[in-house]
Amino acid sequence: SEAWYCRAPQLRQFREQNEALSITSDNILVGGVWKSQQPAWAWDLGPDPRFVRRSMMLEAGFKSWLGFPVVSEGTMIAVIEFLDTDRGVHDDHTLQLISILSAQLGPVMQRKRAVE
Numbered sequence: 001s002e003a004w005y006c007r008a009p010q011l012r013q014f015r016e017q018n019e020a021l022s023i024t025s026d027n028i029l030v031g032g033v034w035k036s037q038q039p040a041w042a043w044d045l046g047p048d049p050r051f052v053r054r055s056m057m058l059e060a061g062f063k064s065w066l067g068f069p070v071v072s073e074g075t076m077i078a079v080i081e082f083l084d085t086d087r088g089v090h091d092d093h094t095l096q097l098i099s100i101l102s103a104q105l106g107p108v109m110q111r112k113r114a115v116e
């Protein structure tokens with residue numbers, strides 16, 4: 001689906017490559033969130049070659065990843081992901097906040113799809 005992203009010129013190639021991909025439930029990062037319906041963090045993208053877009057992410061300067069599910073009435077609607085140029089630090093408060101936001105976002109997205 002369409003993505004919101006930073007328009008920084010150095011990310012143009014990453015954005016174009018990313019938009020050309022189809023992410024499936026087999027994807028380690030996004031697929032893991034989709035299957036578990038739980039937020040997930042990859043604090044350091046460097047050492048794990050299983051990440052499908054790892055080389056793209058590293059070339060663009062990203063070092064960590066966060067994905068969270070958007071669920072409505074028990075049904076997965078989407079996975080929203082964030083990339084950062086810093087390595088992340090585990091933060092339970094942030095995970096709790098993201099869980100609350102995603103719970104509120106699910107019904108909103110579902111209503112929007114129904115209108116379309």
